[in-house]
Amino acid sequence: MSAPRTSAPLADPVVVPAGTTAADAVAAAGLPVNGPKAVVVVRDSSGRLRDLDWTPEFEESAEPVSIDSPDGLNVLRHSTAHVLAQAVQDIFPEAKLGIGPPIDNGFYYDFGVPKPFHPDDLDKLEKRMQEIIKSGQTFKRRRFASLEEAKAELADEPFKLELVDIKGDVDAEVMEVGGGELTIYDNLTKDGERCWGDLCRGPHLPTTRLIGAFKLMRVAAAYWRGSERNPQLQRVYGTAWPTRDQLKDYLKLLEEAARRDHRKLGTDLDLFSFPDELGSGLAVFHPKGGVIKREMEDYVRARHIEEGFQYVGSPHISKEGLFHTSGHLPYYADTMFPPMEFEGANYYLKAMNCPMHNLIFRSRGRSYRELPLRLFEFGSVYRYEKSGVVHGLTRVRGLTQDDSHSYCTPEQAGAEVRHLLNFVLSLLRDFGLDDYYLELSTRDDSKPDKFVGSEAEWATATAVLEEVARESGLELVADPGGAAFYGPKISVQARDAIGRTWQMSTIQYDFNQPKGFNLEYQAADGTRQQPVMIHSAKFGSIERFFGVLTEHYAGAFPAWLAPIQVVGIPIRDDHADYLAEFVAKLRKEGIRAEVDYSDDRMQKKIRTAQQQKIPFMAIAGDDDVSGGTVSFRYRDGSQRNGVAIDEAVAHVVEVVRSRVNTGPSAE
C-alpha cells in the first residue's frame, strides 16, 4: 500500500507579492503554523512539495499542505527520520548514513555500523531524539552547484557518496541530482547554529517541535539499495504522529492486529500447529481446524461445480520431464524440493498443478464444443520456501491450492476471465471479504529472460485481462513486472476487518503452456487449434486463506464455519440431561453441538465458551426445564431468554445455513 500522493487543499491559493516566503504567505492567509493542524510545507505548481522558507520560486498558486494530510504526515515522518539519524550519530559516531524515507505510519533510517544495534539501543536513541525534538531545531536547505563541492562535504559518508555518484536510475524519492543540483540540509539549533547535516532532497518540518509523538519500533537488517548482493545495513523503524493521541491509536491498532494473529489464535483455539518433527512450514490441522478447513473446501467445491467446473485429482509427485514440458523447471528448480531418484528417473514433488491438468486435457481428442473446459481440484503442492520467509499459515512449504484451469478458445478468453472474476469475488463475499481492489501484473520488458512468449502474445493477453478488470469498476493498480513467466495475471487484494490488505485470488492468462504441451482441440471447420488456458486460484491456498480468515474474524468464525456451533451450559448438573436432548435435536439437523459436562460453575462455562468464541451458548436451568425452553447467550454477550426448544433449533439451523455471522467478529 502506498500513501496517496495528494492532499486536500486547505484554502484558496494564496496571492502574495514576489519574494514573499512561503511561511509569510501562509501566515498572511491566516493559516495555522503550529499545532496539530499546522501548515508544514507548500506545494508548488508542478506538484512538488517545498519547505516553508522556500522563496525564489514562490508562486501565486502555491498550496499549503497541512501536517495531518498524507503529504504532511510524510514530511513529519521523514523529518523524524533525520532526527533519528542525528541521534544515532550522536550516540554512535562511527555510524554511516544510508537513507531515511517515510513509510506507511512511520519511517526508517538505514545505517552502516560496525556492530549491529541491539533492541535495547532504541531506548537510548529515543531519549536523545526527545532532546533534539524539544530543542526546536530547524532544517536549513543548502544547495551545491557542483558535484565536487558536495562530495567534499560528504567525504565521511560512503553511502551518501554512492548516491551522489549514481548515474542513470537515480532514486528520485531519495535525493535529487539532475541539473547539477544537490542539496544538503543543515540542522540548526534555535540560535541558528549548525549542529548536524544530511544529504537530502527535502522538504522538512519548519521545526522539530512539530513532531508530536514518535516511537522507535524495531531494528532489522536491510540490504543497501535493496539488493541481496550489497552489504546489509542496520535499519531502525519508527512511527511518528502529529499528536500523542494519534500515536496511541496507532499502537492500539497494532495491539489489535497482534490479538488477531492467526498463529496465536491457532494455538488458543486448538486449530492447527507446526510440529518441529515435520519441519519448517508444514502444518497439521487439529480437529477444530479440520472442521473449518473441511467446511471451506466443501463449500468451494460445491460452488465450482455450480459454475461448470469438473472436479479432478492428480498425484503429488511426477517425473521431471513434466516440469520441463510445462516450462516451470528452469524458473523454479531452486524453490522446488530436490528430486528423488529411483528406477532411473528423477521424481519431483509438484509445486504447481497446471501440468497435471494439461495431461487431463490432452488425454483424448477435444472438440470446440467442450470449451471452455473447466478443471478444478484441491491440489497439494510443495515449495521449498527459503528458511527466513515461512510465516504461520500464510507462507508455508506444503499447501493446498483450490486450483482451476479453464481451457478455451482465444475468442472465449475474455468471457471466461470475466466469469472467473465474478465467481472469485462472489466467493470472497461469501467468506465475509467484501472490500477489495485488483492488481494487474504484467511483463517487465527490460527483463525478457524472466518471461516466455512474444511481445504480441503478451500484449493480447494483457489487453484481455485489463479490459475485464476495468469494466469490473474496482480500483485497479498496476504491478509491472509481477507477471508469471507464462503470462499476465489479475490478483484480488482484499481488505480485512481492520483494513489490512491480503493478496487472495489470482486469474492468470496463459498462452505458453498449451504450446509446450501441444494442446489442441478440433474447431468447427475441422482444423486443429490451440486453446489458451486461464489459471485461477480462488483462495490462493487453503492454508493461507484459513490464516487470513482467522485474522479477519479474530477467531470468531461465522456460525457455519465455527468448529463448535452450540454449547449447552447447564446451570446445575441436573440440567445437563435436558440440554443433552436439545443438543441431540441439533445434531440431527447437522449442527455441531455439545454439552459442557465439566464440573465448573456455569459462569466459568460461559467464560470458557466465550474464549472458544462459540457462536451460541444454550443455557438451561430450572425455569427453562419447566418451561420447555433454552436461553441463548451469543458470543457478543447479548441474550435471548426462554426460547421454546423447537424454535431454538430452527433459529440455530437458520443462522448456520444462512452463513451469516452471529455477533460482531471482534467478540
Place this chain on the structure above:
RNA sequence: GCCGGUGUGGCGCAGUGGUAGCGCAACCGCCUUGUAAGCGGUAGGUCGUCAGUUCGAACCUGACCACCGGCUCCA
C-alpha cells in the same frame, strides 16, 4: 538465504554457575450455582538438539534446529 532477537511442563511466564518454580489448562475431591474465573488437593519438565568449558551448566562457548522481527524472494 542474510542480519538481529528468542527457545524452561499443553499455554503464558520467573529463575545469569551449586542437580527446576508460579499462574492457567489437566486430573481427583468438596461446593449445586441464572449469563466472563468457587475452594482444596494431585500429577506433569533429561530447561530446543548435540558437542565443549567447569568439581558442578537452564545459566558460559560453539555448531545445528525451530520460532519471532525485518531484508531478499513469492509460480
